[in-house]
Structure formats: structure tokens, C-alpha cells
Amino acid sequence: MTGGLLAQATPALQALTAYDPGHDLPALRRRFGGGGAIGGLIELGSNENAWGPSPRVLSALANAAATEVWRYPDPLATDLRGRLAEAHGVNADQLVLGNGSHELLMQLAQIFCAPGDEVLVSRYAFAVYPIAAKAVGASVVVADAWPAQHLMSRGHDLEAMLAKLSPRTRLICLANPNNPTGTWVSTAALAAFLERIPKSIPVVVDEAYMEFADAPGLTSALGLRQSFQNLIVTRTFSKAYGLAGLRIGYAIAAADVIVLVNRLRESFNVNALALLAATAALADDEHLQRGVTQVRAERERVAAILRGRGLHVGPSQGNFLLIDFADEAAPIETALLQQGVVVRPMLAYGLPQCLRVTLASRAENDRFLQALTL
Ligand SMILES: Cc1ncc(COP(=O)(O)O)c(C=O)c1O
Known part of the structure; x- marks a missing residue:
């Protein structure tokens, strides 16, 4: 830190590690093309809403x-x-x-x-x-x-x-x-x-x-x-x-x-x-409910496909799945990223064997499933 002020910060902040937001998404968007669109980067790393707002x-x-x-x-x-x-x-x-x-x-x-x-x-x-x-x-x-x-x-x-x-x-x-x-x-x-x-x-x-x-x-x-x-x-x-x-x-x-x-x-x-x-x-409950219904359906569908491939998928009530890849998580994450599919590594959570995948539109989820050669 300039001026040697690091030592003047509170001991708590001197020792703190900042929140890890995952990947450099703007850089990945430049490389693969705009976020969200099929054919461009598939962003399944931050549990956002693939349908966007009302x-x-x-x-x-x-x-x-x-x-x-x-x-x-x-x-x-x-x-x-x-x-x-x-x-x-x-x-x-x-x-x-x-x-x-x-x-x-x-x-x-x-x-x-x-x-x-x-x-x-x-x-x-x-x-x-x-x-x-x-x-x-x-x-x-x-x-x-x-x-x-x-x-x-x-x-x-x-x-x-x-x-x-x-x-x-x-x-x-x-x-x-x-x-x-x-x-x-x-x-x-x-x-x-x-x-x-x-x-x-x-x-x-x-x-x-x-x-x-x-x-x-x-x-x-x-x-x-x-x-x-x-x-x-x-x-x-x-x-x-x-x-x-x-x-x-x-x-x-x-x-x-x-x-x-x-x-x-x-x-x-x-x-x-x-x-x-x-x-x-x-004020737009219909839009909310439509998105929620799609997430719930995709949650069941994608989890069933992954379990059918022999993977351990945790039970989920969110708009994401936690998938256990044992020793393969890191190479799989890299391979997905090379194909323009962003998921979230879980090392920071003490789960290096897992990846967290946001449930997006059916087409985006299918891109993930195709890119996952397991
Ligand atoms: C459990 C949980 N709480 C809170 C948040 C923060 O949400 P925000 O600050 O966007 O409202 C998140 C974001 O990922 C989350 O997963």
C-alpha cells in the first residue's frame, strides 16, 4: 500500500482477504462474445437470473x-x-x-x-x-x-x-x-x-x-x-x-x-x-413466477441428467446445483471455460472437488451439459 499505510489499518483489515468474485467476466465476454446469448459466453457462475428482469x-x-x-x-x-x-x-x-x-x-x-x-x-x-x-x-x-x-x-x-x-x-x-x-x-x-x-x-x-x-x-x-x-x-x-x-x-x-x-x-x-x-x-408477479417455475423445472431436469451420468449432485432449493467431481473438478472447470461455459470453482469454500452451476435457460443448461464430457 502506498505511503506505508497498511500498517496503520485496523489489525482486522490488515488480516482480511477480500471477497473472491470468481472469474474476470468482462475479459471472458470480450473473448467469447456477450454474456447470456447462446453462441457467446454461457455465464453459470454467479447465480443470476438468466431471464433478466420484468x-x-x-x-x-x-x-x-x-x-x-x-x-x-x-x-x-x-x-x-x-x-x-x-x-x-x-x-x-x-x-x-x-x-x-x-x-x-x-x-x-x-x-x-x-x-x-x-x-x-x-x-x-x-x-x-x-x-x-x-x-x-x-x-x-x-x-x-x-x-x-x-x-x-x-x-x-x-x-x-x-x-x-x-x-x-x-x-x-x-x-x-x-x-x-x-x-x-x-x-x-x-x-x-x-x-x-x-x-x-x-x-x-x-x-x-x-x-x-x-x-x-x-x-x-x-x-x-x-x-x-x-x-x-x-x-x-x-x-x-x-x-x-x-x-x-x-x-x-x-x-x-x-x-x-x-x-x-x-x-x-x-x-x-x-x-x-x-x-x-x-409489481410483476407473473414474470417472477415464470422465472421461478423454469428454474424449478431445470433444477430437476439437469440434476437428473447429471445423476444419470453417475455424478453426485447435492439436493438444491436454489437456482444452482453443487456437483461433486472428485479429483476432476479443476480440469473440468478449465475445459468448460475453454468452451465458453463459466461455472464457479469451490476451492474458497473448502470444496475443491465441487463446482457450482447456476440454472439458466434450457438452451444454456444444455450447452453446459454438452460441454461436460462426462
Ligand atoms: C446467500 C447469499 N446471500 C446474499 C447474497 C448477496 O446478494 P446481493 O448482495 O446481490 O443482494 C448472495 C449472492 O450471491 C448469496 O448467495
Whole structure:
């Protein structure tokens, strides 16, 4: 770092490794041709929505660009917050928007954790939780996940998490469904887990992929809000709503938690175009449901084909599959990339034998299946 200021940073940041976003996609797009189109690069590495946003979003953005860009956005996001609150049956003061749910996860760690505190996660949890914890000097306590042979292959073992609770636990984070495993915990199991957590410990249930879920017994933790004041649910417009590029997500929690996020967040953290786009996206349930239905169908179809080829594919409730290639994962990833198919290596998650593949359109998924010579 210039001027030798690295040594002046907090010890936590000196030791921190930044989030690994995967491949250099702009470079790959230049090499293979624009993202998404069949014949060009097939992007299955970031769990985005292959169908893109509702056409209503695109027309809202086209009309807005000329009028909105030079005004600051509504710092309170009153209109969208009101609509989301109504959609979820909560009060508007129980909801806050973030520049992606990633931002909210970072803020929640800043709010609740200090050096010496512990953030409890499961093995194979979303990579942002350890970063959020370590950035504020907290330590990350990792509970073992189910073994690969378990029905919920590599999924969160809630008993193992409970066993890791300590007087220093200040925050618990879990995604449901989880990225990168695709596994889930039932609402009943989550409720039983929350019963055993002291009410003074905030529990973040990250529902970035909840729209894609259809497993029996799996519903949003929002239904448990009344019983657990320490529950914080995060959601995003990046996945099922197809707005990853605009960066907008939200958290629903007790009003006093929202007050704390509002103290910390930059007042204009969600930009004007993102606010408009999310409002338009929310109004087009048909588009949302169409995409979700296709993801669910492709999830079954692609998993069955891969299992038919003798591969271990974990159960998934997300818009992606975690596939175990044993010793072959690295050469297979390279071979796919040479054919213009991007998937996500899992070394950073401690799963070097696995690749995570986003479920896109049938044609794109078929390109992946063809490129995979197994
Ligand atoms: C489990 C999980 N949570 C949160 C996010 C962050 O989503 P965003 O910041 O785009 O809202 C992701 C993104 O991949 C994710 O997989």
C-alpha cells in the first residue's frame, strides 16, 4: 500500500482477504462474445437470473434515466419500503433497504460485533459472513455441516451450531436455502433452533434464494417473526427478480434493529434507478413466477441428467446445483471455460472437488451439459 499505510489499518483489515468474485467476466465476454446469448459466453457462475428482469423494469428505467439521474434518491425509500412492508405483512419501520443484501450483512456485523466477539456460522456458509465478521475484528466460529453422504449433503447441522454457542456469540448467520450447497432447513427445524438461542443474540436468516424454494416444510422465516424478536431476515432483488446489476436488497427485523441500520448506513445507499426498478419488478408477479417455475423445472431436469451420468449432485432449493467431481473438478472447470461455459470453482469454500452451476435457460443448461464430457 502506498505511503506505508497498511500498517496503520485496523489489525482486522490488515488480516482480511477480500471477497473472491470468481472469474474476470468482462475479459471472458470480450473473448467469447456477450454474456447470456447462446453462441457467446454461457455465464453459470454467479447465480443470476438468466431471464433478466420484468419488461416493466426495462421500460421504467428507460423513462427514468432522463429525469432521475441528477437528483438524489429518496433516502428513506418510502414508496418501495411501503410496498415491500405491505407485501410481507410488516410495518414499514421494520424494513430497511441495502445496496444489495451484501451491504446489509456487512452492516449487521458492524452493529453487533466488536473485536473478541464471535460470529457463528456453519461450514459451507455464504462467503460474506466470515468477511463481515472479520472486518470488525470478530472471530468466526464454524460448526460442522452434514457429511457429503447425508441426505442433506453438506447442509447446515443446527445441532452442531447450537453446540458452538458461547457467551461470546454476538451474531448467528445462516442462509436458507444455503449458497453454495443449495441445502435448506425446514421452518419447523428453524423454529426449534431459534427457541434454543438466547433472545439477546441476533440471528440473520439470509433468504436470497427463498423464491426458488418448493420443498415441503420450507417457508420464509418471516412467518416466525412474531415469536422471535431477535430474527433478522434478509432478501434480495438480485436473484429471482433479475436486478443483480442494480444492487438492491432489504432486511426485515424488529424496528429497533432497523433504527441501528439507519444510523450506520449511508443515507443514499440505494440509488434512484434501483428504487424504480425494484418497484416495477415487485409489481410483476407473473414474470417472477415464470422465472421461478423454469428454474424449478431445470433444477430437476439437469440434476437428473447429471445423476444419470453417475455424478453426485447435492439436493438444491436454489437456482444452482453443487456437483461433486472428485479429483476432476479443476480440469473440468478449465475445459468448460475453454468452451465458453463459466461455472464457479469451490476451492474458497473448502470444496475443491465441487463446482457450482447456476440454472439458466434450457438452451444454456444444455450447452453446459454438452460441454461436460462426462
Ligand atoms: C446467500 C447469499 N446471500 C446474499 C447474497 C448477496 O446478494 P446481493 O448482495 O446481490 O443482494 C448472495 C449472492 O450471491 C448469496 O448467495
